[in-house]
Every structure is written in structure tokens, then in C-alpha cells.
Amino acid sequence: MKIKVIVIFIICSMFLTGCWDKVELNDRAYVISLALDDIGDLLEVTYTIPNLPVITAQSGGEATKFIKVTKAETLAQANRDFGKKSNLRINFDHTKVIIFGADFLQNTDNLKKVLDHFDRNPEYSKSLLLLATKETGKKLLQAVPNGEETTGIYLSQVFINNSLETVSAKTIELGDFISRMYSTEGNGVMPNIIFEDNEVVVDGLAVLREYQLKGWLEDQYMTPYSWVLGKGKETIALVDMQGVLVPYEISDLTSKMKFDMQDGLLKIKIEIICEGDIAEYIFEDKDRLFNTDYIKNIEKEIALSMEEDIDELIDIIQDEFGVDIINAYNKVKTSNRKVWELTHSNWEDYFRAASIEVESKVSIRRVGLSK
Template sequence: MKKRKLISLILLCTIALTGCWDKIEIDERSFVLSLGVDKAPEEAGSPNKYLLTFVNPDTAKAEEGKVLDFVTYDTVAASYNAGVANLLQRFSKVHSYDHTKVLILGEELLKNADLVKDILDAFGRGHQFNSSMLVYMTTGKAADIFKIRPKMRSLLAYYITGIADNEKLVARIGSSTFLEFTKQLADNNGDAVIPDLSPSADGLTTQYLGIMKDYKHTGHLNEIETVAYKWLNGKAKGGVIEISNNTCSYPFTYFTFKRRINLDKVEKGKIYLTYNLETEGSMEEYTIASSLMDEEKLKEFEKKLENIIEMDCKDLIKKMQEEYAVDLLGVREYLYKYHTKLYKSIEKDFEEFFQRDVVINVKADVKIRRIGKSQ
């Protein structure tokens, strides 16, 4: 009797189990690890708008179970889905985007707001895409980035994500997910920053930020401005600030960086804000036979570091207000969240108000917590 009950229970359990009725074998899939989008070459009468580049691991060159090389395929089309359809006419495998890590946009594409809006909409609506994939721009063609072969043998997508992971140690490294990038565009009416990825002597490097205004690329922040942007937006995690004199450079390595915005006053139609920046870290390089145990010496270095942070940030604020005329400093977000009534009164003319009637002060507070081993 017990055996019959047990058998009946097992049979009932098997009924509840689901089967894989539409499976696709792994060797029938083509995994797209990276995507590149450029503006298509203009040809008379051609409807094509995009040059799409797909990067897949080259499984034919697998070594000891590892795939270290990749192959690229490209097509031109009027839309993303039309491009995929064109590509599948040459492919015997189903495209899979479960492991797509990187999306790279060419500079010429980013100069056309309509093309930018359309292609970002395609990636945003497409259920197959992961919103955590990294987004970069390049000053040349995205397709050219995929010609790079890093000295450290690796699939290019994982090489790029590895560089992005170092952002927690080096503030000038750029990193932005597709979700973060598109959210910034939506929150700022088409204004955003996008990390730049450029070829270097031994691979790729990222140390600049592109400026997007009204969904168009309008300029670049240099290395110093990129770091200041991260300080002012509370995005810096770690990095190095150098104090230089005529002969030597003394680096300060920070591990945390906090930003807090305060509304000081509203006076005569102007809004006065203060960005309070706090950081702490270590100075583990100095001059041999000299000591950093002197408290006055450390305070002197802290003051110099505060001056560097404040000056770099003020220079960027001036550039944002006067040259780019775009708020990428979090002013709109801060006022909307914490002073809604005030924001509503200037919302319609916010861009002009930001240029003319927002006064931003920067106050830095630096603490040197460690000085390395004593000699």
C-alpha cells in the first residue's frame, strides 16, 4: 500500500514538471558581446541611416575551452531591426543578446539628434537588450574600435568592462550603463554626458566625457574637467590628486568622495548654492629623509588639496554655464527634489536661469588620514 502511494506521488510530481519544448542548442546561438552603431555613408537614394557592427566570440579559435578571439559582422540599414533581418540572411545561427556588455556610438551618429533618438528608442524598447550594458562614444567610428586587439589577450567586451571596473580607483575613467545614460537624457530634456572610448598605443583608454545637448554631441570635457564633473555630481569613488612644486609631485590618494548641496539664499532673483565636497585618503609618497609626521605640514597639504578641488570645480561650473549652457551639475535635480515650489517658478526658463541667475560656490574639506610607513 505504501509503495502504491509513493509511486502515485511520484507520478503526480512528474505531471507538474515542465518540459523544454522550444529549446535552441547553445551551438545554434550566436552570442553578441558588443554592438557598434555609426551613421551610414550617405548615398543618393539610399534609405540606410545606420552602420551596425556586431561582435561575437570566435568559437573556431577556442583554446583549452576558452575563447579569446572575436569576429565582427556589419550591415547598413534604415533601422536596427531591419539591420538584424539583413544580417540573418547571411547567418545560420540565432542571435542572442543575453551577454551583450558594450554599446558604442560613433561621433557622426551623435551629431544627428533624430538618429540618436531613434536608435536609443530601439535599444530601450527591445526586450532582448540588457539595460546594464555599458554605453560609450568614440570620436571616430564605432566600427574602428572593434579592430583593436588588446595586448592582454581577451575578448574585447570583457577588456572594456574590466577597464570600467577600475572606475572605483581612478576617477577619470568613464562608465555609464544604458539605463543611467537614457535616464539622464530623460531627466535633463536631452542633456547628458557619455564616456569616451579611444584607441591608444596598447589598446583602448577612457578618460574624457562627451557632452550631449538636446540629444546631440556638442563637445568634450578634458581629463581635469571629467574628474571635476564626478566630484560635483557625487560620482567619484576613488582617485589621485597631485600637489606639484617646481621639482616634485606629491600624490594624494582618496578612497571616498562625498557631495552635499545647500541652498544658501534666494536674493534679487538669483539662487545661491554651495556644493560641499568632503574626501579623505592618504599621502604615501613624499621625499626620502623628510617626515610627514608634522601636523602643520599635513594641514598645509590639506589646504592645497582643497584649493585644487575648488578651483577645478569652479572652472567647470563656469564652462557649463557660459560655454555649453547646460546643467549637468545636478542643479535641476536638487531644486526639483528639495525646493519644488522654487523650481516650479523657474521651470519654463530653467536653461536661461541656470546660465544667468544661479550662483554656485564650492567648499572642499580634505582630510589626510594615512601617511604610509614611517622611515
């Protein structure tokens, strides 16, 4: 009988006690954004952490965030060393953004090591946004854009809340990036972020080749880039009609690729099919937009303009970067197995030498409701 009572007492005491490793909310350092920079032989890691007591009105003060900087040989070591500078336990459950500085991306080993760290560690969400900057990630996180206190949250909202497909064409998440880098032996892209005139601006792409920064695709090419990816909704194509700039606002767009091999040369045909509206015109001459022949003429000029823009983009991708950033590899793999079998073992060489033809088909659906 005594033994039964003792056992019951022990079981009850187990349920009545708290978790031995429980950490209170205010005892955690929830990292919102993380920046990685190369400083010689060391990795500099910058953490942005919200000041929870101030945010939850449990204590006075004005700063809603604080920034911690740690230097170490590896990211794992930097995270461990964080505890030497803080009485809080570091936590990545709510991390939104990881920013890579330009110097960091110049070192092949840097990217390989941190991607392995992110892939092994379940604390990091695979939906984290990855960003690059031409300067240092530390400088970007220390900036205060538009009066916002937490740069990481602001940056994530730029991508999450913005419906423009030129922005979605740049969105790169951690899980997708790791998969792409693994399947292409280190080739990929990530958005470039700059801080200018107290504004955080999404400005083109960082292009990576063999786990190293190869160059920057300037923002002027992002609209044709989104067309090639089939993400051109809400973008605008401009055409000059006898001295009048006519904006064509795209409401729907699809992109297709066709592949062939001729005399050992890879041939790719990119077909862009889109429809949209004339967004504005000269007020006095608006009746011309109700002339069928004139509309067909505009459609032809818009198609030609889009083809020229994409041709210029393709030349830069092939000649300057030599990296397939238009997802042609995955498309040939699913659409033309015969060509894929011939090219997949040496795809990047075939892609750099490929003959790429662009054809655009444009339809104007609306020119206005009044005449």
C-alpha cells in the same frame, strides 16, 4: 474507452516532443558588442560575435570571434538583415557594450530612434554599458587591445573590474541613460573611448545636448568631475609646497549642494568634504610632516587647489556645453522644493546663468608610520 486511450496518447506525445522553436546553442549568434555609425542616409551596425565552436573546443581554428557589418535605415531592419549574412539566429542576451560613433551622435534623429528601439525591446539588458568614440564604433570593435580577442568583453571589464571612482564616474548604463535623456529632454553624457598605441583607453566624456553631441569633456577634468559627483575615493589631489609636489590620496569624500534664489539668479554652493593621506614627500624633509602647523598649511593649499580645479570644470560645463551634467537638477528637486518650483520649467537656462561657488574642506589623517 478508446477515446480515453487516444487522449492519454496525445498528452504523452506532447511531453515527449521537443520545443518547436528551440534553437541550439551553436545556432545562435550571441552579440557581445554593438557599434552604431552614421554613413549618410544609412545606419551601419557592427556586431562582435564569439566563435562558440572554437571557444568550446568543438572545432579547430584560431579566431575566437567574428565581426558582421550590416547597413540599413533603422536598427530593427539591420538586425533582421543580419540573417541574410549568417546562418545563425541573432541574440542580444549577453550583449555587454554599445558603442556610438561621433558621426552617429551628430544626428539627433539617430539617437532618438535607437533609444526608442532599446527601450521597447526586452532583449537588451538595461545594464548594458554605453560608450562613445571620436572616430567610428566599427573601427573600435575591429581593434584588438592588448592581445584580447573580444573588444566588447575587454571594455566591459575596464568598468566592472576597475575600482577607481574616476572610472565609475564615467560609467553609464542603458537604463539610467534612457531615463536621464527622457527627463532632461535629451541631455546627458557617456564615456569616450579611444584606441591608442594598441591600448583601449577611457578618455573623458561625450556631452550630449538635446539628443545631439555637443562636445567632449577632456580626461584632465574627470578627477574634479568625480569630486563634484561625490565619487572621489582613491583619487589624488596634487599641491605644490615650496617647489615640492605633494600628492594627497583621498580615502573618503562627500559632496553636497545647496541652492538659493537671489534677484532671479540661481545660486549653487558645492561643498566638498574629504579626508586622506599624504602619499609621498621628500625623504630628507619628511619630519616636517609631523609639524601640526605645516599639516594645516598643506590642508589649506589642497583645498584651494581642489576649488580651483572644480571652478575650471564648472566654467567649461556652463560656458561651452550649457548642460547640467553634475546632477544639480535632481539634487535641487529633493533638497529645495521651493527653488525647484521656480526653476524646473526652464532649468537649463537657470543652470547656465547660475552663480556656482565651491568650498572644499580637507583633512589629512595619515602622513606615515615612521619618524
